[in-house]
Amino acid sequence: MMRYVIVGYGIAGVSAVREIKHQDPEGRVVVITPEPLPPYYRPLITLLIHSPETPIELDEEDAGAEFFTDRAVALRPEEKVVVLASGRKVHYDRLLIATGGVPYIPPVEDLPSQGVFTIRNREDALAIGRYSERCKSAAVIGGGLVGIKTAEALQKRGLEVNVVETMEEILHGRLDKKGTGIIRHRLEEMGIKIYTTQTVNRVITREGAPRELILSSGKRIEADMIVIATGIRASIEWMSDSGIKVSRGIVVDEYMRTTIEDIYAAGDVVEFPDLLTGSSLVSGLWINALQMGRVAGSNMAGGSSRYPGALSVMNAAEIVDIPFISAGIIEPSNGLELIERQRPAYRRFIFEDDVLRGIVFLENVERAGLYINLIRSGRRLGRLKEKAIEGVLSYADLWGQDSRH
Amino acid sequence: MDQVFVRPERCMGCRSCEIACAVQHSKDKTLLSAIMQSPSPQKRLFVEWADGLKMPVLCRHCEDAPCMNACISGCLYRDEKGFIRRRKERCIGCWSCIMACPFGVIVRDRHKRIAVKCDRCHKLDVPACVNACPTKALILVDVDKIPGDRRKSVLLSINNGEA
Numbered sequence: 001m002m003r004y005v006i007v008g009y010g011i012a013g014v015s016a017v018r019e020i021k022h023q024d025p026e027g028r029v030v031v032i033t034p035e036p037l038p039p040y041y042r043p044l045i046t047l048l049i050h051s052p053e054t055p056i057e058l059d060e061e062d063a064g065a066e067f068f069t070d071r072a073v074a075l076r077p078e079e080k081v082v083v084l085a086s087g088r089k090v091h092y093d094r095l096l097i098a099t100g101g102v103p104y105i106p107p108v109e110d111l112p113s114q115g116v117f118t119i120r121n122r123e124d125a126l127a128i129g130r131y132s133e134r135c136k137s138a139a140v141i142g143g144g145l146v147g148i149k150t151a152e153a154l155q156k157r158g159l160e161v162n163v164v165e166t167m168e169e170i171l172h173g174r175l176d177k178k179g180t181g182i183i184r185h186r187l188e189e190m191g192i193k194i195y196t197t198q199t200v201n202r203v204i205t206r207e208g209a210p211r212e213l214i215l216s217s218g219k220r221i222e223a224d225m226i227v228i229a230t231g232i233r234a235s236i237e238w239m240s241d242s243g244i245k246v247s248r249g250i251v252v253d254e255y256m257r258t259t260i261e262d263i264y265a266a267g268d269v270v271e272f273p274d275l276l277t278g279s280s281l282v283s284g285l286w287i288n289a290l291q292m293g294r295v296a297g298s299n300m301a302g303g304s305s306r307y308p309g310a311l312s313v314m315n316a317a318e319i320v321d322i323p324f325i326s327a328g329i330i331e332p333s334n335g336l337e338l339i340e341r342q343r344p345a346y347r348r349f350i351f352e353d354d355v356l357r358g359i360v361f362l363e364n365v366e367r368a369g370l371y372i373n374l375i376r377s378g379r380r381l382g383r384l385k386e387k388a389i390e391g392v393l394s395y396a397d398l399w400g401q402d403s404r405h
Numbered sequence: 406m407d408q409v410f411v412r413p414e415r416c417m418g419c420r421s422c423e424i425a426c427a428v429q430h431s432k433d434k435t436l437l438s439a440i441m442q443s444p445s446p447q448k449r450l451f452v453e454w455a456d457g458l459k460m461p462v463l464c465r466h467c468e469d470a471p472c473m474n475a476c477i478s479g480c481l482y483r484d485e486k487g488f489i490r491r492r493k494e495r496c497i498g499c500w501s502c503i504m505a506c507p508f509g510v511i512v513r514d515r516h517k518r519i520a521v522k523c524d525r526c527h528k529l530d531v532p533a534c535v536n537a538c539p540t541k542a543l544i545l546v547d548v549d550k551i552p553g554d555r556r557k558s559v560l561l562s563i564n565n566g567e568a
């Protein structure tokens with residue numbers, strides 16, 4: 001009987017277990033997770049800041065696995081053993097590393113021990129919500145998607161919210177300048193203060209908790225609490241002595257195999273080549289983690305499925321009531337053509353000749369998936385390019401080629 | 406399992422299916438009240454024109470449904486009949502499903518700020534769109550009843566409007 005060990009029970013781990021159980025119902029599955037069960041929709045945690053009762057659990061099914069509430073602290077491939085924080089050693093025949101990401105904390109002087117948070121787990125969000133009850137103001141460091149969602153949630157709790165971002169714009173890399181400009185404007189209208197091209201130089205504390213931040217420009221902002229949302233790093237320190245090849249994340253092939261036999265990896269913890277540019281990417285996306293987990297699980301149980309790869313930019317969100325979807329290459333470079341439309345809503349297209357390479361849709365996000373499929377397939381659009389730009393392209397236009405054999 | 410098939414050669418572009426869909430998803434499910442309802446009930450399929458072709462484009466309740474894989478809130482699920490449905494109260498309006506659907510058939514309810522998609526009229530034996538189509542451009546086929554060895558060729562001929 002095969003013994004499968006899964007380290008980390010986020011969506012990558014969950015979908016791997018489902019797939020293993022599906023293909024090898026007899027197999028023994030051991031899951032190591034430091035987080036309480038059941039697993040949950042991680043992207044929803046910012047909602048817990050203002051509404052702690054929001055249901056976020058994943059559909060509970062009998063996973064048919066054994067669970068160890070523990071944390072892996074070392075990996076010894078030569079013995080085929082994972083060592084846990086409790087000292088326990090867990091033997092595996094096939095191992096999946098699905099430990100996701102850990103928040104990156106930039107060096108900030110005088111960061112107090114109280115009133116400073118990161119946000120990655122359910123518990124983090126609940127703690128932020130509880131602590132905010134005694135606060136009037138907050139600073140969110142990092143203006144990415146997670147930072148902005150956190151800022152919105154804290155504002156809903158009635159706090160004065162400041163966002164500090166090193167880059168020129170918030171949502172850097174997620175949207176083009178015009179798109180982020182529109183969203184920034186709306187956030188500011190709502191009363192959220194945004195400081196870009198600035199870092200936090202110092203934190204002034206009172207009784208061990210934050211009071212004020214001094215920014216690189218010299219500006220002082222009041223903040224009774226700080227949430228650090230400056231991105232994540234692959235959670236790989238624990239296995240750094242294992243000999244598995246890592247760079248920004250664990251290096252895997254299209255079967256989700258690492259460089260050591262019988263060890264697979266999936267989700268936010270891995271890096272793989274971008275579908276369009278070939279440059280290495282760490283996903284940070286739910287759907288990618290789900291699909292990678294499934295591919296890994298299938299192959300661990302003896303299958304041979306391949307992960308087709310992903311786009312490094314692919315986002316859907318709604319911020320301050322502005323829906324947006326972006327995908328592919330969103331800034332034009334050599335040889336790429338930029339086309340923008342302002343009406344009925346802002347849309348931007350990046351073409352290489354008649355091949356769609358990227359989109360940004362604001363407000364009117366309908367049919368984005370149709371367009372993203374064209375980006376993925378690299379299909380030449382010919383006369384359909386015009387229809388695509390005018391927003392009247394539909395699946396009927398592609399039907400002839402897709403389904404008639 | 407019953408599947409809705411589209412035979413574009415038969416579609417006249419009359420939009421009866423769109424109207425039937427909107428009515429079926431209105432409060433009282435009658436044409437008159439659907440017209441009066443404000444905001445108007447939304448259709449979940451779309452009659453589209455392409456070169457030499459008209460056809461209703463609708464949700465296929467895909468086997469490995471990208472919309473469901475992309476859903477980050479636990480809203481989309483596959484029901485016991487195999488249809489991809491919503492738990493409306495769990496939709497947070499993140500539009501991940503719209504990002505994922507290659508057919509472009511998930512839309513927004515701009516008032517409730519949630520995603521809207523085909524539910525295959527799960528309470529009806531025959532979906533409203535199929536029932537309303539005067540030319541049988543939309544038909545319901547029980548794919549399990551077609552013998553396995555003939556399934557592919559039969560489905561292909563249906564798709565090509567021959568059946």
Ligand SMILES: Cc1cc2nc3c(=O)[nH]c(=O)nc-3n(C[C@H](O)[C@H](O)[C@H](O)COP(=O)(O)OP(=O)(O)OC[C@H]3O[C@@H](n4cnc5c(N)ncnc54)[C@H](O)[C@@H]3O)c2cc1C
Nearest residue numbers: 008010011012042043072099100101267268284285286289
């Ligand atoms: C606030 C927020 C909003 C987001 N919004 C979106 C969104 O809108 N759309 C989207 O697509 N994605 C979003 N994401 C990203 C998405 O949640 C991740 O891409 C996804 O959760 C990755 O899944 P994973 O299973 O690879 O890793 P994770 O979900 O990080 O799970 C990894 C698990 O491994 C555990 N672990 C770590 N180290 C160890 C160890 N040594 N031993 C044992 N267990 C360990 C962790 O505790 C965790 O439970 C968001 C993330 C956050 C935090």
